[in-house]
Amino acid sequence: MEFNFTEHQHVRYNPLKGEWILVSPHRLKRPWSGQVESTHEDPIPPFDPSNPLCPGVKRPNGEINAQYDSTFVFENDFPALLPDIPEASNASQTNEELFKFEPARGTCRVMCFHPRSDLTVPLMSIEEIKAIIHEWIKQGVELGDKYDWVQIFENKGAIMGCSNPHPHCQIWASSFMPNEPRIKDLYQREYYETHSRPLLLDYVNAELKKQERIVVQNSHWIVVVPWWATWPFETLLVPLRHVIRMCDLTSEEIDSLAEIMKRLTIKYDNLFRTSFPYSMGWHGAPTGRKAHSNNQHWQLHAMYYPPLLRSSTVKKFMVGYEMLGQAQRDLTAEQAAHKLVSQPEVHYKADEN
Amino acid sequence: MEFNFTEHQHVRYNPLKGEWILVSPHRLKRPWSGQVESTHEDPIPPFDPSNPLCPGVKRPNGEINAQYDSTFVFENDFPALLPDIPEASNASQTNEELFKFEPARGTCRVMCFHPRSDLTVPLMSIEEIKAIIHEWIKQGVELGDKYDWVQIFENKGAIMGCSNPHPHCQIWASSFMPNEPRIKDLYQREYYETHSRPLLLDYVNAELKKQERIVVQNSHWIVVVPWWATWPFETLLVPLRHVIRMCDLTSEEIDSLAEIMKRLTIKYDNLFRTSFPYSMGWHGAPTGRKAHSNNQHWQLHAMYYPPLLRSSTVKKFMVGYEMLGQAQRDLTAEQAAHKLVSQPEVHYKADEN
Numbered sequence A, B: 001m002e003f004n005f006t007e008h009q010h011v012r013y014n015p016l017k018g019e020w021i022l023v024s025p026h027r028l029k030r031p032w033s034g035q036v037e038s039t040h041e042d043p044i045p046p047f048d049p050s051n052p053l054c055p056g057v058k059r060p061n062g063e064i065n066a067q068y069d070s071t072f073v074f075e076n077d078f079p080a081l082l083p084d085i086p087e088a089s090n091a092s093q094t095n096e097e098l099f100k101f102e103p104a105r106g107t108c109r110v111m112c113f114h115p116r117s118d119l120t121v122p123l124m125s126i127e128e129i130k131a132i133i134h135e136w137i138k139q140g141v142e143l144g145d146k147y148d149w150v151q152i153f154e155n156k157g158a159i160m161g162c163s164n165p166h167p168h169c170q171i172w173a174s175s176f177m178p179n180e181p182r183i184k185d186l187y188q189r190e191y192y193e194t195h196s197r198p199l200l201l202d203y204v205n206a207e208l209k210k211q212e213r214i215v216v217q218n219s220h221w222i223v224v225v226p227w228w229a230t231w232p233f234e235t236l237l238v239p240l241r242h243v244i245r246m247c248d249l250t251s252e253e254i255d256s257l258a259e260i261m262k263r264l265t266i267k268y269d270n271l272f273r274t275s276f277p278y279s280m281g282w283h284g285a286p287t288g289r290k291a292h293s294n295n296q297h298w299q300l301h302a303m304y305y306p307p308l309l310r311s312s313t314v315k316k317f318m319v320g321y322e323m324l325g326q327a328q329r330d331l332t333a334e335q336a337a338h339k340l341v342s343q344p345e346v347h348y349k350a351d352e353n
């Protein structure tokens, strides 16, 4: 018998992070009798005066939201990062080798995508999605002026710790480079030094030739289930041209991005006929003090990390072995891509709207 | 104002993994209105003929469990790792730089801790816990003969993907060194080369002096909330002597380990008056082909990664920022240690038994 990716366990390498992942396709046959998630399919009202993300509503801290009709950004009322903290000078806090720390500065913003609470990206118009992208760019430029890293991310769904159904994302900007982009910076730089081409651009071109993991594609963007995908239906969204930051996108690329985000999220929703939960976010070249270094090794990209495995209620648990050993997945990246490709491009709720 | 660890956000360094973690103690004030976990406090019968982990029961694959009266080990019926897979030889599967893979070999075992389904470690006798440790050692030696890495881990609680309340752990042995121990091997080796002492032993000695993060301690072991803890109530269990693998423990150290495991898990259960969920597991020097290299930089240790944050139903979500940026925590390691220390050493259910 020959070795076969869809039959035989193997480890795959993630060249962006220098990590491996264990793929055990034969394990999909395992029955599941553990915890299932509840599906909150209660209808969400378009406006709810007690929802602090709605237009014109008073937030718990007393501030009143603008009567916004597109996107709306405000400072997080319970931020993990604050712009000002005192210098660490006390002698008792000297940095020992095994007890190293650094004070951190930053800011946390909440960005509402749309005035209506009952809309998600796949149900919005292209124009509405374009407004989100334009706001992302504006925020990235504004915060990137001051901070070395601006992390845009969306937690979608209660299962992803999202406590409010109103469509929104968060933006956490920091004086430090967080682990994930720091490692990717390293591996992309190393590749660039050897090949004089960005790693992710070479990767995208190879995927275009192989045609095995592409989920959606248009004239400026591609979405693949990456070779090294960790989450069952993880995807990677990358421009076809070398673009280091979101603010460098052309207006055609922005139109095209809105279109591909809608197509991808429709497929996601259709897969298990549910408002598909995920965490998604953007990585591009660093900013702040790092903006003027050479960042040509970077390629802008978004990642979608959805937790569901088998249905709208059974997720992949990243626990014991995954926490202590390494990430493990049951279906191959190719199988996941195939399932997503075969989803219709029309949203399963399209008739209702 | 002076910089203060319990007031001001900062990043802390994990010298075992070369990673940072964001600590935002002021964020504990945030109210929580998101997903809560259900607490399955249905009484668990000591024996259930339909539970495939009970003694004498027929498993779905037709095998019948031994009438065991202590621990019991069998091969996982749906293993993520199998001992034999064909060689990868086809030309189409040549390793390209951005599509690297390796075939993986291994084995997955399930180890029942006790014949009764309704007992957990904190409710067992010291003798019963010692039986678990002896079985861990036996399995480690047996599998370590053949495999480079033997990962012992316990997923406890439905929230940790554990589908069976019967007390048990898993043992996954592999021909490859998984990411987590591979990185720890690197950082421990580097430290040893500079200091000629094991990193974790230096760390333990420093913690003994500082007395700020110790949860429980006895003549041979210490449990701390490590300086770099990621999960809210994460702990690290380390022998006070230099021990590279579990099979090198003396019989006094084994007795002592049983005692400290009981004390720690009683405190965990008492914290939120619930059977405290976690993933825990052991790391020590590698085995198999790697057994005969110099492994003096290693120090045996166990980690407990519990997901709960505020109560028996509110967990810490490691989502958006954590997945895309870096881990973030709300209470400091010192605050968590303090909360655990102040728990009684008698189990809250002690009266019922």
Ligand SMILES: O=P(O)(O)O[C@H]1O[C@H](CO)[C@@H](O)[C@H](O)[C@H]1O
Pocket (backbone or CB within 6 Å): A316, A317, A318, A319, A320, A321, A322, A328, B155, B160, B161, B162, B163
């Ligand atoms: O084998 P089990 O207990 O059914 O499965 C559980 O633990 C495994 C090892 O951590 C994980 O891969 C699974 O996602 C989890 O559900």
Ligand SMILES: O=P(O)(O)O[C@H]1O[C@H](CO)[C@@H](O)[C@H](O)[C@H]1O
Pocket (backbone or CB within 6 Å): A155, A160, A161, A162, A163, B316, B317, B318, B319, B320, B321, B322, B328
């Ligand atoms: O700020 P939120 O949305 O309340 O909080 C959510 O996202 C944060 C950023 O990923 C996480 O740190 C929290 O654990 C999660 O509950």
